[in-house]
Amino acid sequence: MVGRRASFAAVDRCRHEVNELCRGGLDPAELLRGVLDRLRQRVGFDAAFASATDPTTMLFAQGGVVENLPPTMCAPWLENEFTVEDFNKYADLHRAGSGPTTLYRSTHERPARSVRHRELNTAHGFGPELRATFSVDGECWGALNLLRDLGAADFDADDLALVGAVQAVVARGLRHFVLGVDVDGEPYVDPGVVLLDGDGAVVSMTEHAATYLAELSHPGVEHHGTELPGEAYVVGSRARARAGGLPGAAPVVRTRARNGQWLTLRADCSRDAAGEVATTAIVIEPSRTSEMLPLLVAAHELSPREEAVLAELATGASTAEAARALGISPHTVRDHVKSLHEKVGVRSRTELVSRLYRLRSAPAATCERSTSH
Numbered sequence: 001m002v003g004r005r006a007s008f009a010a011v012d013r014c015r016h017e018v019n020e021l022c023r024g025g026l027d028p029a030e031l032l033r034g035v036l037d038r039l040r041q042r043v044g045f046d047a048a049f050a051s052a053t054d055p056t057t058m059l060f061a062q063g064g065v066v067e068n069l070p071p072t073m074c075a076p077w078l079e080n081e082f083t084v085e086d087f088n089k090y091a092d093l094h095r096a097g098s099g100p101t102t103l104y105r106s107t108h109e110r111p112a113r114s115v116r117h118r119e120l121n122t123a124h125g126f127g128p129e130l131r132a133t134f135s136v137d138g139e140c141w142g143a144l145n146l147l148r149d150l151g152a153a154d155f156d157a158d159d160l161a162l163v164g165a166v167q168a169v170v171a172r173g174l175r176h177f178v179l180g181v182d183v184d185g186e187p188y189v190d191p192g193v194v195l196l197d198g199d200g201a202v203v204s205m206t207e208h209a210a211t212y213l214a215e216l217s218h219p220g221v222e223h224h225g226t227e228l229p230g231e232a233y234v235v236g237s238r239a240r241a242r243a244g245g246l247p248g249a250a251p252v253v254r255t256r257a258r259n260g261q262w263l264t265l266r267a268d269c270s271r272d273a274a275g276e277v278a279t280t281a282i283v284i285e286p287s288r289t290s291e292m293l294p295l296l297v298a299a300h301e302l303s304p305r306e307e308a309v310l311a312e313l314a315t316g317a318s319t320a321e322a323a324r325a326l327g328i329s330p331h332t333v334r335d336h337v338k339s340l341h342e343k344v345g346v347r348s349r350t351e352l353v354s355r356l357y358r359l360r361s362a363p364a365a366t367c368e369r370s371t372s373h
Contacts, residue, residue: 022173028063239267
């Protein structure tokens, strides 16, 4: 019983420390580095990957952290995640809502059943693998991958309990990063385009694309002699996977650049006469208000009806116009607007709608102040 109580105390301390990190107003990369530092002290691992995700597509967004993973492993690892059937994919873990798990557990102690284990982990000297998503309220805001050296013991139940205790706390910290404040500075106005060949190597890019890529915060991924920031590489990889007939999220991600600007990356493929993927085009441009609306909705936990009212207000609709469009009374619209003011923390409709535009160029936000129990 003494050991059990000590385990509870360790879990509680870890959760408290991570919550304090979230209260510090850190950007995603700083927050995730702090989380990894705390987990390393209690769980122990030899290599790690952690990243914020776009809650709509679950593609990796800003704040990617890579520790002790060889650069040559990154590209095939991302390809495995988005183009190969395997165990413990992040989208599957999020949908299942089952908490952290290990490859040994998911394969019933036969990790060689996993392509990732056979062709990547063991080839680079790694064995036990723990994976988890940072999910809360039905949305996934981040992903975690911990590895131990080949021959080490698997992550045990106490390790899983520690990681599970901080999942929702970290998710809330990443979620509140979306909620920024105004910054000065003129945003870019033109889109950028990056062209990749059929193998995913960079062929050419526009001047604006080079400017945008330099502002992306994810670590670079080397592939066929060229390098792209992780956000761009993932979008291109997902587009090729979709062109190949693999189901999954759309090749779109919204991410905050180093300069505070929100950017949307999307990709699509062209085919040659034989029907094979010939090129992949990645388009990068400032996020539109309509693209930021779902992030605002998810971050503030708005109800479907509040989301619908907010969408009408974003178009400039009056109370009466919103009521007609939604088939509800003006009084009901006003009730929803009042609730929106309280949840978003604004005092007027003008301030509420302007929050959508501020999200385009928002700097780091303050994390949630309440503790998790």
